[in-house]
Amino acid sequence: MINTKILTAILFVSFAFFSFGQVVKKDIDNAINKSQLKHPYLYFSDSDKPAIKDRIKNDKESNYIMQMLLAEANKLMAMPVSYDIPIQGKNTRAGWTDEDRDGKYGRYYNQMRGNAFTLAFVYQMTGDEKYAIKAFEFADAFCDLTTWTQRAHEFPIIYTRVWPWNVDDDQTNFSFDHYNGDSGRMMAAVYDWLYPALNKSQRDRIRGALLEKVITRVRGNYEYHWWATSYKCNWCGVCNSGLGLTALALLTEDPQLTDVVAESYNRIDNLLSNLGEDGGWQEGGGYWVYGTSTSTFFADALKRITKGKYNLFNNERLKNNPTTFPLYITMQPGSSLYFEDSGSRTLGETYFINKLATETGDKRTAYYRKEFLGEGDDPFDLIWPRPTVTPEAPENPSKHFRTIDWWIMRSEFNNPEKVTVAGKAGMNTDPHHGHLDVGQFVIQWKNQYYISEMGRMHYDEKYFDQARWEYPFASSVGHNVIFVNGEKQISAKYKDQPWDYSIGGKVLDFKTSPERDYVIMDPTNAYPKKELKNWRRHIVYEKPQIAIVLDEVKSAKGAEIEARFHTECEEENHGKYVLLKGKEGTMALIPVVATEFEIRDGKHAIQPVDGEIRFRWEPYFGTVLKAESENTIIATVILPVDDNNEAQGIANSIEHSTDKNGNYSIALKKAGKKYSFEYANTSAGLVLK
Secondary structure, three states, X not given: OOOHHHHHHXXXXXOOOOOOOOOOHHXXXXXXXXXXXXXXXXXXXXXXXXXXXXXXXXXXXXXXXXXXXXXXXXXXXXXXXXXXXXXXXXXXXXXXXXXXXXXXXXXXXXXXXXHHHHHHHHHHHHOOHXXXXXXXXXXXXXXXXXXXXXXXXXXXXXXXXXXXXXXXXXXXXXXXXXXXXXXXXXXXXXXXXHHHHOOHHHHHHHHHHHHHHHHHHHOOOHHHOHHHHOOOOHHHHHHHHHHHHHHHHOOOOOHHHHHHHHHHHHHHHHHHHOOXXXXXXXXXXXXXXXXXXXXXXXXXXXXXXXOOOOOHHHOHHHHHOOOHHHHHHEEEOOEEOOOOOOOOOOOOOHHHHHHHHHHXXXXXXXXXXXXXXXXXXXXXXHHOOOOOOOOOOOOOOOEEEOOOOEEXXXXXXXXXXXXXXXXXXOEOOOOOOOOOOOOOXXXXXXXXXXXXXXXXXXXXXXXXXXHHHHOOOOOHHHOOOEEEOOOOOOOOOOOOOOOOOOOEOEEEEEEEOOOEEEEEEEOHHHOOOOOOOEEEEEEEEEOOOEEEEEEEEEOOOOOEEEEEEXXXXXXXXXXXXXXXXXXXXXXXXXXXXXXXXXXXXXXXXXXXXXXXXXXXXXXXXXXXXXXXXXXXXXXXXXXXXXXXXXXXXXXXXXXXXXXXXXXXXXXXXXXXXXXXXXXXXXXXOEEEO
């Protein structure tokens, strides 16, 4: 029998990039002069405050932020602090009881913590101890919570989760979650900022809670916490950052906690080292933000306290591509590419992007901050102000993220009149936030998805179990991929089963130029390959508005093949083509095949395991045909049209053929111009000439 811990160690080396400059407690002890630590010191010292106050006085954005914070603080001064802790529901993601549904516990949790944080910062900026006194009241109430762990991550709910990469299947301890990490990070700042105004009893109240609810739950037993070595999961950054910042904040009373600081440094360094070679993150943009931004708080504090000796901003993967990922997957201002479980919001808080630009000097990060993010509104926008780095846009707006095999094709950033095409291959090796969507693509135009992604599902109690793969959001059934006799894609990991790292697909080629972008994906190994024997998907983006999708499918003769599509638009099926009617324009989707086909409508039944969420249908449609031989070619033309007459004219103009050598060609006419696409037949399959 194979020892699972030995296997994990082998996979640890084989499937990730690690920074091997591991530090130990002695290194941190030697780098910090604890006798000179005087609160506040985590993010700024007394000597740093004049510069912050000067910005507040002379910089309009900073002045507005401080006015807002003062208004909030003055409101909180009148707010009564209740110690009546609401009941936390037992099935918080299912909504079966009043406590599950009412949200009172979550609001109490967030308010007590957040109010203490805001007031503590305002105290530091004003010196007025009335804010410190009130901040302590909120902090005291938050410390009175029995645990800072949320119910959704305790044993009854999380135990059945399918664990991500580098995590042993045998997981039974769930005493520390990312809420603990966030709370440790925020309450460490509260402790640091309030320290000068508190007496020993008050300090020890917060200190005791930080020790009880953060430090002692993990210190000395990291091996029992699944997230501790999950270096491709956002939890690793969130949890270790909270631990490290708590330890740093307590060094004046508990100087021995430098072992925790060393652990956080090493584990966050490993997380950052698992960023893609060009900045990509398999979990998606939202979770890139969560894991990386929370790590940045620890990175900044440690850099300050060690006077730059231990500087996580020098991690090569982060330094070389601090914001390449969020920049390229920003679809239009206010939205981002929402593959996997990531949301579609703007990626990255303003202060976080400010910090990355300042620390790395990266001009593209400054460009991202300037073009896609708005005004700051957080205390950290005052601590980490806008960068002075000169913004500079990337030369090429299209990108292939090689490590995760995501890709984006566009004519330029920030122009909704021009079509953006994006898609992905990659491995099905993320059972935590991944989807079985190899070969997926989307098309956005005029700030709307004409070919869309279903995105992130409501997080119910089953979504992270093996049942995840039955939900259309995570299953291949809910994605724009190929099906042969209904065969679905499979995961590389199932509950308590060994990993199969061969499951998934890859980008075979990606080319980009000012006139045309082109990608070939091979998703074959994402399937069991009982029905679908081989699949190569080509996508040509003829700039600025035409997309040609070419699918080479190998199957048994007579098999049913479906090319499936989802859309945010109104779908109008005209038999031989589909009109996609958006809010500001219309696109046509025109299948091109050498045999009879139908455009078949369907819909997914959507019912989360949650008593509060109502049932709904999610529509889709597909080009469906019977394979006349082992090899089938399905082309799909997708482009803007003025109306149905233009769509019909373009459909009638299309010519396509396969010559005796297997070379394939397709041509169409739009607005009096002819567009031709020639594919050469090779031993591996077709390739665009």
